[in-house]
Amino acid sequence: MSGDIVNVSSRELAVPPVQVILTGQDQRALYHWNFTPEVATLKPGQRVHFLTRLSNPPGAARHLERRCADSGG
Numbered sequence: 001m002s003g004d005i006v007n008v009s010s011r012e013l014a015v016p017p018v019q020v021i022l023t024g025q026d027q028r029a030l031y032h033w034n035f036t037p038e039v040a041t042l043k044p045g046q047r048v049h050f051l052t053r054l055s056n057p058p059g060a061a062r063h064l065e066r067r068c069a070d071s072g073g
Contacts (some may be wrong), residue, residue, distance in 0.1 A: 001051070001052055001064065002019060003050060004047045005050065006033075006045075007046050007047070008021060011044060012042065012043050012044065013041065013042055014040065014041055015041060015042055016068040016069060017034050017036045017069035018036075018037065018040070018050070018052075018066060018067070019034050019037055019066070019069070019070075020032060020034075020035070020054075020065070020066055021022055021052075021064070021065040021066075022057055022061040022062075022063070024058075024061065025062045028065040030060060030061055031057065033054065046054065049055060
């Protein structure tokens with residue numbers, strides 16, 4: 001999976017970890033992982049490209065979700 005994280009605000013923002021969730025046909029989570037983008041902050045209008053892979057995804061996976069991961073704080 002790849003994509004871009006873009007700061008659409010008018011101020012510099014921290015870039016959070018990203019969580020990827022694989023779900024089955026019934027939308028139940030089968031597997032998830034977190035990754036940290038290459039930059040810690042983005043200035044207004046700035047973007048960063050990311051790429052993450054799972055070498056052996058569950059065979060029952062049908063959907064993929066992306067969201068900001070819980071920082072635990």
